Amino acid sequence: MDKHYDPGKIENKWYEWWEQNGHFHSEPSEGGEKFSVVIPPPNVTGILHMGHALNNTVQDVLVRWKRMQGYNVLWVPGTDHAGIATQNVVEKSLRAEGKTRTEVGRERFLERVWQWRGEYGGTIVRQLRKLGASCDWQRERFTMDEGLSAAVTEVFCRLYDEDLIYRGNYIVNWCPRCHTALSDEESEHQDENGRLWHIRYPVKGGGELVVATTRPETMLGDTAVAVNPEDERYRDMIGRKVLLPLTDREITIIADDYVDREFGTGVVKMTPAHDPNDFQVGKRHNLEFLNVMNGDGTMNESAGRYAGMDRFECRKQVVADLDKQGLLVRIDEHRHAVGHCYRCDTVVEPRLSQQWFVRMKPLAQPALEAVHSGKIKFSPQRWEKTYFEWLENIRDWCISRQIWWGHRIPVYTCADCHLEWAARATPGCCPQCESLTITQDEDVLDTWFSSWLWPFSTLGWPEKSAELDFYYPTNDLVTAPEIIFFWVARMIMAGLKFMGDIPFENVYLHGTVRDDQGRKMSKSLGNSIDPLDIIEQYSADALRFSLMQITSTGMDVYVNTEKFEIGRNFATKIWNAARFMRMQMGDECDIDTQATAVGKLNLETALLRPDDCHMLAMCNRYIVDITGHLEKYRLQDGALAIYDFIWNQFCDWYLEYAKLDLNGDDDQQRRRQVLVIMNYVFAQALKLLHPYMPFLTEELWHQMEYGTVDETVMKAPWPTSFNNDQMTEWGLSDAVVTYVDSKRELITAGRALRSDYNIAPSKFTDFIIEAVDHEVAGELQNDIECLKRMLRAERVEITVGGQRAMPGTLGKLGTIYLPLEGLVDINAERERVRNEIEKNRGFLKTVHSKLGNERFVNNAPAEVVEQQRERKVELEQTIARLDKLLISFGG
RNA sequence: GGGGGAUUAGCUCAGUUGGUUAGAGCGCCUGCUUCACACGCAGGAGGCCGACAGUUCGAGUCUGUCAUCUCCCA
Numbered sequence: 001m002d003k004h005y006d007p008g009k010i011e012n013k014w015y016e017w018w019e020q021n022g023h024f025h026s027e028p029s030e031g032g033e034k035f036s037v038v039i040p041p042p043n044v045t046g047i048l049h050m051g052h053a054l055n056n057t058v059q060d061v062l063v064r065w066k067r068m069q070g071y072n073v074l075w076v077p078g079t080d081h082a083g084i085a086t087q088n089v090v091e092k093s094l095r096a097e098g099k100t101r102t103e104v105g106r107e108r109f110l111e112r113v114w115q116w117r118g119e120y121g122g123t124i125v126r127q128l129r130k131l132g133a134s135c136d137w138q139r140e141r142f143t144m145d146e147g148l149s150a151a152v153t154e155v156f157c158r159l160y161d162e163d164l165i166y167r168g169n170y171i172v173n174w175c176p177r178c179h180t181a182l183s184d185e186e187s188e189h190q191d192e193n194g195r196l197w198h199i200r201y202p203v204k205g206g207g208e209l210v211v212a213t214t215r216p217e218t219m220l221g222d223t224a225v226a227v228n229p230e231d232e233r234y235r236d237m238i239g240r241k242v243l244l245p246l247t248d249r250e251i252t253i254i255a256d257d258y259v260d261r262e263f264g265t266g267v268v269k270m271t272p273a274h275d276p277n278d279f280q281v282g283k284r285h286n287l288e289f290l291n292v293m294n295g296d297g298t299m300n301e302s303a304g305r306y307a308g309m310d311r312f313e314c315r316k317q318v319v320a321d322l323d324k325q326g327l328l329v330r331i332d333e334h335r336h337a338v339g340h341c342y343r344c345d346t347v348v349e350p351r352l353s354q355q356w357f358v359r360m361k362p363l364a365q366p367a368l369e370a371v372h373s374g375k376i377k378f379s380p381q382r383w384e385k386t387y388f389e390w391l392e393n394i395r396d397w398c399i400s401r402q403i404w405w406g407h408r409i410p411v412y413t414c415a416d417c418h419l420e421w422a423a424r425a426t427p428g429c430c431p432q433c434e435s436l437t438i439t440q441d442e443d444v445l446d447t448w449f450s451s452w453l454w455p456f457s458t459l460g461w462p463e464k465s466a467e468l469d470f471y472y473p474t475n476d477l478v479t480a481p482e483i484i485f486f487w488v489a490r491m492i493m494a495g496l497k498f499m500g501d502i503p504f505e506n507v508y509l510h511g512t513v514r515d516d517q518g519r520k521m522s523k524s525l526g527n528s529i530d531p532l533d534i535i536e537q538y539s540a541d542a543l544r545f546s547l548m549q550i551t552s553t554g555m556d557v558y559v560n561t562e563k564f565e566i567g568r569n570f571a572t573k574i575w576n577a578a579r580f581m582r583m584q585m586g587d588e589c590d591i592d593t594q595a596t597a598v599g600k601l602n603l604e605t606a607l608l609r610p611d612d613c614h615m616l617a618m619c620n621r622y623i624v625d626i627t628g629h630l631e632k633y634r635l636q637d638g639a640l641a642i643y644d645f646i647w648n649q650f651c652d653w654y655l656e657y658a659k660l661d662l663n664g665d666d667d668q669q670r671r672r673q674v675l676v677i678m679n680y681v682f683a684q685a686l687k688l689l690h691p692y693m694p695f696l697t698e699e700l701w702h703q704m705e706y707g708t709v710d711e712t713v714m715k716a717p718w719p720t721s722f723n724n725d726q727m728t729e730w731g732l733s734d735a736v737v738t739y740v741d742s743k744r745e746l747i748t749a750g751r752a753l754r755s756d757y758n759i760a761p762s763k764f765t766d767f768i769i770e771a772v773d774h775e776v777a778g779e780l781q782n783d784i785e786c787l788k789r790m791l792r793a794e795r796v797e798i799t800v801g802g803q804r805a806m807p808g809t810l811g812k813l814g815t816i817y818l819p820l821e822g823l824v825d826i827n828a829e830r831e832r833v834r835n836e837i838e839k840n841r842g843f844l845k846t847v848h849s850k851l852g853n854e855r856f857v858n859n860a861p862a863e864v865v866e867q868q869r870e871r872k873v874e875l876e877q878t879i880a881r882l883d884k885l886l887i888s889f890g891g
Numbered sequence: 892g893g894g895g896g897a898u899u900a901g902c903u904c905a906g907u908u909g910g911u912u913a914g915a916g917c918g919c920c921u922g923c924u925u926c927a928c929a930c931g932c933a934g935g936a937g938g939c940c941g942a943c944a945g946u947u948c949g950a951g952u953c954u955g956u957c958a959u960c961u962c963c964c965a
Contacts, residue, residue, distance in 0.1 A: 577928080644915085761932085
């Protein structure tokens, strides 16, 4: 094996091998129990960022684990067509050529988009491979594929025919830059420092009203002024006219409950075509809906002499003009939430326009029940509350977009008989009057209108398919909480509505990846860490493992580049452990590593020593623990456990212990047995680690020959613990684990003594251990070689009872002494022992107070009380031993 | 304004149904080129678990109030 691990080459090699050998692919016909996951489709315009890395690592860990457990696993990958984002990208490239999309025309433009998608659209899909994602690429889907488009049309037609889709004139969130309507979810609110302009509106026939507004330019579209009917101050104003400044219009003063008497002056200007609240009031009062803006955010002809100005320019001008006329009363600083386009961050303009909507209430009800009943579980569960909150207050979904890239709305209108209908296939003529003059709606659908079908459209729906029968409903959905509204909730609604069943059983929500100051990673802040840079620098395994190890369930994770050293160092450690084993095994080793890897161990019970038993017992324990963590989605705990298992248990202790037999060549049987145990444990460790570090484990699986050259660790059976017979035969008892742990405690204490007395690590020295009794003395005597090696001692003398005037430390098995003739600092030792005694007396005191408390003895569970009693005895013995030690120092 | 989350070692965080002496990684200090690994080994220092009150035999853990930070919704 190479001295250094070179992940770059190895990672590419194995990924190609996996993919070419179809290890990611599965078929319903293979049967078995299924485990299916659909990827949250990234935008086709997207490039891999840390959020994707986290999201897909989580999925890959789950998927690889289940695959090893023998499930028929399917992970469906793909991308969505990202209507607005993709159109923006292509429009930009057109602009670079000095063209606009309207010049090019719809058809040619769409050709350009497809062309772009073919060239650049696969970026993220390639990047996911770098990460090691074991998706079934043969089943990759795209929301604009024929099949998925058919699903969209089918769904639209069904909802349309059921009157769950309707068209109407409403205030929507409008992005003047993208030139389209957005759904409520796509308008992101940000708190901004704005202003509240107080404007004087002269009342016809004398007097005035002062209104306050954050958007003064909209006053050009005012069609009323409103006060609260209960408001004494303005009661006599109701019904009178106001002369709207900067225009020649007269508008009426109306009364409506909506007006908050406490806010501002208690007078509100009414702009029904530019504000959602005013819109509602306008409907109630039959006000005129005067639209003063164009789709691009400039003022239109209704704005009079302001026509053609940009909305923000117009705002300045309006304010200046009002000021000039003495109509500006004052300006307050005002902090408020302003909607921004989630695609381009432009300030969203509430705008009255004709759009298509889905009635959500009827769809929301079953979706609420699915989670209430526990059929679908969120993890962490607290997110269910967010989900309920949204669904209970759901509003209709604006699904039409005034762009070209996307699924065109399949609604047709006859020019002759004015019939409007939705059709699954492009109709040749009007089904009512057979007229040929029919036109299709110009708008396309929200991208999420195809994404919400993803769990079943990717499996072939609306066609019947074996995949749909076998893999639906899927098991887990892994995503970020910010997508609950956009996607999770809507998928649940769609699944229940069109499949008659939930789309997935578990929703696992992970946190957001942030920089080490807790800020979201963004291009504009320049604080992004590119996963590909990390892979380049540290390896994909390191990226994956580090992310998993530092991300606790459902919490945001703060990363900086150094964090990835965790995974890199771990990989190097494992590589070197494997290298060590290979060196020890040499070329002529006759160990059947393949049988060993699957747990067929021909162990000579008589040759087993306590550390061997400890290692095997711990291996068992970690298998159970790590499996349990994965079952509970506790991926961080799983990562920490495997790290501890390999690094601390295996490398630091067992491997060092094993050198005793490996480096001495006097007992070939022992040597062989130790190698068997090491290989068994290492093979289990590789399997447990594989979901987290797929590449390194595959490489070592082959290097160590744990399978045939054609076999992959991906399909190796997930480790299981030994059965009771084996446990008994080999003596893998709790007692032996406790003994070895206590022995290590003694060794650590001995090393500390060496360190305290500045004995050079290279220097051999002597130790004396006073065992607590003869039995323990016997055990330690049998372990003398281990003690000598681990303590770097020339001689370790085991005796029973008695105290010595030497530096010593108490352990459960006895006291370890460092014999130092004449060099002992008696005062320092005395001080040390006194401190120990004080500490233990402190503990004893709390134990006493507990046991002396009748209510504790009566109320606490018997085992807890018993525990305290044992502890009391233990502490008393310890203190007695320490007292004697102190006396031996003359204290 | 409504809701969620966080507050534990210098830093980033674990701590699952309350129960021995509160853990990890990084950083820090000391020593070490010890025959897999300096991306390493050995040893060590460092914590009134945000504040106050309550429940309990017992609270980092449960309840309430407050403070600070953060996210989502309006």
